[in-house]
Amino acid sequence: MKRWLSTSFAIAVACTGALPVLAHADPVWDRIKSSGHLVCGAIPNDPIGSWVDPKTGKWEGYEIELCRSIASDLSTTMGKKIEPEFHETGWNTVVLDIQSQKIDIWPGMSATPERKNALSMVGPIYTLAMCGMVRPNFQTKSTWADLNRSDVRIATVTGTSVETAFKKTAPEATQITLAGYSEITLAVQSGRADMMGADVLRCLNVAKSAPAAFGGIVYPKPIQSLGSSAGVLKSADQFTAWLQKWSDEKRKSGDIKKMFMSVFEKTGLDPSKVPPEIQF
Structure with missing residues (x-):
């Protein structure tokens, strides 16, 4: 009897061990596939990033185009039509909106330590070249070595990733931080100040809106860029893996840059002011 029980127990253990381990469910991936919708965050009146076109009532901007492209390629992967859907959010609520699953993704924000603790940060989805808007008659500095001198005064916005990047890249310059x-x-x-430190989007926008206030745009060489990641739910393992692969392929192919150039034309920004060596 004991021998029979022992044998039966061994067989049961062996059979249990042979059972396939169920994959961890991804609530975001499963919801997108079942609903046929990818819900993206959209911030009203976010210059270049997202806005509602008053003529059409449709969302426009590079964040919007990214979501449309992601939805289109998800359609191929999932074997069904995935429609992009836009849910209004804000910089002060976007993390909570992702955590509460009101939105599936916000495709462009800095991967700060706080955000990494709260979300899965995928990317970079795109990068933004660092640039400077110089004062009129300022002798243009074309390299970071030229800028990295105490007699060069660089002004940046306090508490931003741009401030951190300029202080790191030109530590010897006189850094002025303002609100x-x-x-x-x-x-x-x-x-x-001699220069406004910013990223390529800000520089192009300022060059359009206040051309008389500055002497032009400078892209110090070698080109340095700030990465922007997509925020998604921490438990969205399958979606995170797919999105990282998608991002890598789209940036390598140049498709991300094409999206930005298309949006620049829609907003009246001058794409010719972007050097060809700058990617996105």
Whole structure:
């Protein structure tokens, strides 16, 4: 009897061990596939990133185009039509909206330590080249070595990733941090600062909106870029893996840059001011 029980137990253990291990469910992937919708965050009046076209009532911007492209390629992967859907959010609520599953993704934000603790940060989905808007008559500095001198005064917005990047890349320059870009514009105009430190999107926008306030755009060489990642739910393992592969392929193929150039034309920004060596 004991021998029979022992043998039966061994067989049961062996059979149990042979059972396939069930994969960890991904609530985001499963919901997208079952609903046929990818819910993306959209921030109203976010310059270049996302806005509602008053003529059509449709969302536009590079964040919007990214979501449309992701949905299109998910359709191929999932074997069914996936429609992009846009849910209004804000910079102060986007992390909570992803955690509460009101939205599936926000495709462009800095991967700060706080965000990495709260979300899976995938990317970079795109990169933004660092640039400077210089004051009129400022002798243009074309390299980071030229800028990395105490007699060069660089103004950036306090507490931003741009501030951190400029302080790291040009530590010997005189760094001036101010509350916002309006204050920086005044600092450059008054001669208090030589340059506004920013990223390529900000520089193009300022060059369009306030051309008389600055002497032009400088992209110090070698080109340095800031990465922007997509925030998704931490438990979205399958979606995260797919999105990382998608991002790598799209950036390598140049498709991400094409999206940005298309949006620049829609917003009246001058794409010719972007050097060909700058990618996105």
